[in-house]
Amino acid sequence: MPKYAMVIDQSRCVGCMACVVACKRENHVPPEQYRTRVLEMVNGEFPRLKSEMRSELCNHCDHAPCVTVCPTGASHKEDDGTVQIDRRKCVGCKACIAACPYNARYINEEHGYADKCSFCQHRLRAGKKPACVATCIGQSRIFGDIDDPNSEVSRMLRDNSYRVLKKAAGTRPNVYYINQFPKKS
Amino acid sequence: MAGSFDRFWISSTKEDVMAFSRRNFLKYAAMSAGGTLLAETPFLSARAREKAEGGNVRYVPTTCEMCFWKCGVIAKVVGGEVVKLEGNPLHPQSRGRLCARGQAGIGLLYDKDRLKVPMIRTGPRGENRYKQASWDEALGYVADKLKGVEDKYGPEAVALFAHGSPGTYFNNVVRGMGSANVAYPSFAQCLGAREVAWELTYGQGPNSTCERVDLANSRVIVLFGTHLGENMHNSQTQEFAEAVGRGAKIISVDPRYSTAASKASMWLPIKPGTDLALLLTWINIIISEGWYDKEYVEKYTTGFEELKKEVKSYTPAWAAQETDLPMRQIVESVRDLGRYAPNVMLHPGRHFSWHGNDVQRGRAMAIVNALLGTWGRPGGIWLPPKVNLAGFSENPEHPKANKDAVVFGDYPFAGGEGLTQVLRETTIKGDPYPIKAWIVAGTNLIKTMPKPDLTRRAIDNLDLLVAVDVMPTDTVMMADVILPEATYLERHDGLFTITTREAGIALRQPAVAPMYQSKPAWWIGSELCKKMGLEQYAVKDTWEGRMRRQAKKWGIGFDELADTGYVAIPGSAAPYITATNQPVFKTPSKKIELVSSELEEEDFDVIPKYEPIEQPKKGEYRLLYGRSPVHTFTRTVNNQWLWELKKENEVWLNKKEADRIGVKNGEIVRLENQDRVVSEPVRVRATERIRRDCVFMIHGFGQHSPAMSRAYNRGADDQKLITRYKVDPICGSTGMRVNFVKIIKEA
Numbered sequence A: 001m002p003k004y005a006m007v008i009d010q011s012r013c014v015g016c017m018a019c020v021v022a023c024k025r026e027n028h029v030p031p032e033q034y035r036t037r038v039l040e041m042v043n044g045e046f047p048r049l050k051s052e053m054r055s056e057l058c059n060h061c062d063h064a065p066c067v068t069v070c071p072t073g074a075s076h077k078e079d080d081g082t083v084q085i086d087r088r089k090c091v092g093c094k095a096c097i098a099a100c101p102y103n104a105r106y107i108n109e110e111h112g113y114a115d116k117c118s119f120c121q122h123r124l125r126a127g128k129k130p131a132c133v134a135t136c137i138g139q140s141r142i143f144g145d146i147d148d149p150n151s152e153v154s155r156m157l158r159d160n161s162y163r164v165l166k167k168a169a170g171t172r173p174n175v176y177y178i179n180q181f182p183k184k185s
Numbered sequence B: 001m002a003g004s005f006d007r008f009w010i011s012s013t014k015e016d017v018m019a020f021s022r023r024n025f026l027k028y029a030a031m032s033a034g035g036t037l038l039a040e041t042p043f044l045s046a047r048a049r050e051k052a053e054g055g056n057v058r059y060v061p062t063t064c065e066m067c068f069w070k071c072g073v074i075a076k077v078v079g080g081e082v083v084k085l086e087g088n089p090l091h092p093q094s095r096g097r098l099c100a101r102g103q104a105g106i107g108l109l110y111d112k113d114r115l116k117v118p119m120i121r122t123g124p125r126g127e128n129r130y131k132q133a134s135w136d137e138a139l140g141y142v143a144d145k146l147k148g149v150e151d152k153y154g155p156e157a158v159a160l161f162a163h164g165s166p167g168t169y170f171n172n173v174v175r176g177m178g179s180a181n182v183a184y185p186s187f188a189q190c191l192g193a194r195e196v197a198w199e200l201t202y203g204q205g206p207n208s209t210c211e212r213v214d215l216a217n218s219r220v221i222v223l224f225g226t227h228l229g230e231n232m233h234n235s236q237t238q239e240f241a242e243a244v245g246r247g248a249k250i251i252s253v254d255p256r257y258s259t260a261a262s263k264a265s266m267w268l269p270i271k272p273g274t275d276l277a278l279l280l281t282w283i284n285i286i287i288s289e290g291w292y293d294k295e296y297v298e299k300y301t302t303g304f305e306e307l308k309k310e311v312k313s314y315t316p317a318w319a320a321q322e323t324d325l326p327m328r329q330i331v332e333s334v335r336d337l338g339r340y341a342p343n344v345m346l347h348p349g350r351h352f353s354w355h356g357n358d359v360q361r362g363r364a365m366a367i368v369n370a371l372l373g374t375w376g377r378p379g380g381i382w383l384p385p386k387v388n389l390a391g392f393s394e395n396p397e398h399p400k401a402n403k404d405a406v407v408f409g410d411y412p413f414a415g416g417e418g419l420t421q422v423l424r425e426t427t428i429k430g431d432p433y434p435i436k437a438w439i440v441a442g443t444n445l446i447k448t449m450p451k452p453d454l455t456r457r458a459i460d461n462l463d464l465l466v467a468v469d470v471m472p473t474d475t476v477m478m479a480d481v482i483l484p485e486a487t488y489l490e491r492h493d494g495l496f497t498i499t500t501r502e503a504g505i506a507l508r509q510p511a512v513a514p515m516y517q518s519k520p521a522w523w524i525g526s527e528l529c530k531k532m533g534l535e536q537y538a539v540k541d542t543w544e545g546r547m548r549r550q551a552k553k554w555g556i557g558f559d560e561l562a563d564t565g566y567v568a569i570p571g572s573a574a575p576y577i578t579a580t581n582q583p584v585f586k587t588p589s590k591k592i593e594l595v596s597s598e599l600e601e602e603d604f605d606v607i608p609k610y611e612p613i614e615q616p617k618k619g620e621y622r623l624l625y626g627r628s629p630v631h632t633f634t635r636t637v638n639n640q641w642l643w644e645l646k647k648e649n650e651v652w653l654n655k656k657e658a659d660r661i662g663v664k665n666g667e668i669v670r671l672e673n674q675d676r677v678v679s680e681p682v683r684v685r686a687t688e689r690i691r692r693d694c695v696f697m698i699h700g701f702g703q704h705s706p707a708m709s710r711a712y713n714r715g716a717d718d719q720k721l722i723t724r725y726k727v728d729p730i731c732g733s734t735g736m737r738v739n740f741v742k743i744i745k746e747a
Helices: A018-027 A065-069 A095-099 A121-125 A131-135 A152-159 B004-010 B014-034 B046-053 B105-109 B135-153 B167-177 B185-202 B234-245 B275-288 B294-300 B304-310 B316-323 B327-340 B358-371 B420-429 B452-460 B521-531 B543-554 B558-564 B597-601 B640-645 B655-661
Strands: A004-009 A037-045 A048-056 A075-077 A083-085 A141-145 A175-178 B057-063 B072-078 B081-087 B119-121 B130-132 B158-162 B220-224 B249-253 B266-268 B344-346 B437-441 B464-469 B481-484 B493-499 B503-508 B566-568 B621-626 B650-654 B668-673 B682-687 B694-698 B740-745
Touching: A004 A152, A018 A037, A018 A131, A018 B081, A018 B640, A065 A075, A065 A095, A131 A141, A131 B081, A141 A152, A152 A175, B046 B057, B046 B558, B057 B493, B057 B503, B057 B558, B081 B105, B105 B640, B119 B135, B135 B158, B135 B167, B135 B437, B135 B464, B135 B481, B135 B521, B158 B167, B158 B420, B167 B437, B167 B521, B185 B358, B185 B420, B220 B327, B249 B327, B266 B327, B275 B304, B275 B316, B275 B327, B275 B358, B294 B358, B316 B327, B327 B344, B344 B358, B420 B452, B493 B543, B503 B543, B503 B558, B543 B558, B558 B566, B650 B655, B655 B682
Parallel strands: A004 A175, B158 B437, B220 B249, B220 B344, B249 B266, B437 B464, B464 B481, B621 B694, B650 B682
Antiparallel strands: A004 A141, A037 A048, A075 A083, B057 B072, B072 B081, B119 B130, B119 B481, B493 B503, B503 B566, B621 B740, B650 B694, B668 B682, B668 B740
16 A cells, blocks of 8 residues: 655745646635645845745644544545545534644535545546646646655655654654755755 | 756757657656556547546647647546646646646636627717627628728728737738738737847747747756746746756846745846846956857857947946946856856746837847857757748738738837737827727737727727627727637637747647637637628638648648647757757848847947936836736636635835835735826735835736626726836837836825
């Protein structure tokens, strides 16, 4: 069984939002709600500025607080390493939304269940990459099996220093970030 | 991806470069096959994918028109509904990826505000009172009115304004009648000056649907105001990210810290309007410090000695003062260029009508490229592919125009796309002859041209305004007759010749049938020809039939093209100079003209000269404008998915300036320009990311047409504030970054 992970090369993100729209179309995300977002953070004073471009999504944590708090077992960890929601079991109590340190979840207002990024599980099953990865203009999002030493994600994590978001939360995320700032040659 | 640099930039032989697209393709295949479970079948053709997936799914390869880059798209259709758009991996403009707008094309197709039926105006202009009409009635009405104008004033009184695909089909109406008054804002309000600058220097422009910039292999990339990423052109931005990823030096010359500037190793926040001072100084340094490519200059250029003499006076110290940049930055940036030449480039830019001296600014950029020997070199400007496709027409030649067109004004280098503002002026003045009917196809003139009050005045002078469009834009809602065009997902267009490193053929074909009563522009134009008694210019049967005959003539299998969306022309790629692949310069001297003989003939400066332009007074800011990656001018502001991401624009104001005048971040203000024109309310974005002497807005907001329900009254219209423009004396394009605004606090 693979263990899926995403590596985000922040230096290659151009902030074009293709991932965001691809995700919304692919997953029928309701208006004004998002499963992924792109943040552009600029620090410093004119003209000495530094900028970080950061895509955020569900981290599919190994120690996922959303899974722990879920009273019905709707939120659960699957064998492929992804965190998924069984919509039939979800009662919309929002405990997971409060528990998630990454603000990755929302309630689908139309149907009442909690929702979030699934790493496009339906596409994975069809042998495709997540929609955001497939369309990423900068090839900033890289996806694959972290248990396979030959996969691109494994190689990226070997060749680069990486970080995860809110490490101190102890959630052990499966979304990794490399090249926080562009290399300034 | 890291390895691709070494693989590609060294390989300058034709064979290696031919392998480029193949290799790219294999790379996709390999990447997909790499993961244990991610064994994605590479896209080979629509039929093959349908067969593999089974069920009720259709895939339709076609060409995007959310902007004008012409990306290859694969539309996924389930039960007659387009459910997903993806980039065509076989097409070099998209390479399997689509930007936000491309993904959101479905939002245009299913926009509830689309124009649905032909309409004829019944109330005063601009009051939005229309009656629905059948196509027969609407086209009959248009034909009668056009004939009336022709009888009374002559055929030259009928004019066409267009952008994108639909223009093609109305050319036959207007030129068929005997008028040559056709203008595209893409020249005078956009990249005309750039094209002319490079034509004067190299005998050829850098290509507008895909600038021939070898970003993927470049070691130093200089961007003058070009904000790639925010200005989203798919394959070009892909290559830009690749360049950033492998550590190419990016030098961004921009008063604003754009996303591209945030990727740069050097950001030069230049004082707006002084780019030419920097460029001429760079030329001086390149020559005096010996960074230029001596062999290349000797072999391919003329006028070097004269250039050398002319630029001597442009010193770094002087430039530092003029441009407000540190001298160290001015010198170091150009030395970086010299160090890595010829695998470097000054990106030619795109929207170029800035200050009215734009051809000369473009010339200076072209000259820097020439001195560094970038034209035809890996990482520079690649040579156009070798393609020799015969022209294709099924209609007789248009008659000789009854009277000379006015669209070239008095500008010796006004391009074939014509000058919109001259057409507008002639419409207002009736001199040298009246212009009384406009067909406006796919362009929102009121939001595109400077001085929108003049556009309205010209429209008031018309006997007939016909609008052909998909959305009820501000300009459409001024029209006497509105003809609803089918979206790009519902119609045929093409064939398109796609020239990237290689040449290829693409097409547009419907993913679904036209909704409501909308019709493809080819049909509208053709039917109008018939109603006008211009049957000889009508389409023989259908556009698809015409495309099939065109493909046959070109020796391309149409069914294969329709199945894959793109067919490459084998052997066409020859991007780099080799012993057997020499560049051809279509200038009078057959060389790169550092000193322009054509400009000499017309009595312009043969080498660009710097003249300072007017700067804002204290308390005023120069109004700059640009792009958002999720919008294409006003064309996308009503699209559900794009609107959600960017509903309104802000005015970027330097943080210290905001503090000085007591304006808070997020506060709503208005802008008042030098002519006392006041903007709609707009939110301030107080930021360190812009100089203190200018403000910036994203263009395309502030729609006044209530029929655009989402975009209506959202954000502020920058065009409204552009009440002043400076015309480039060489090509007639309208420099629009010459307006100054004050910030007015809302009471």
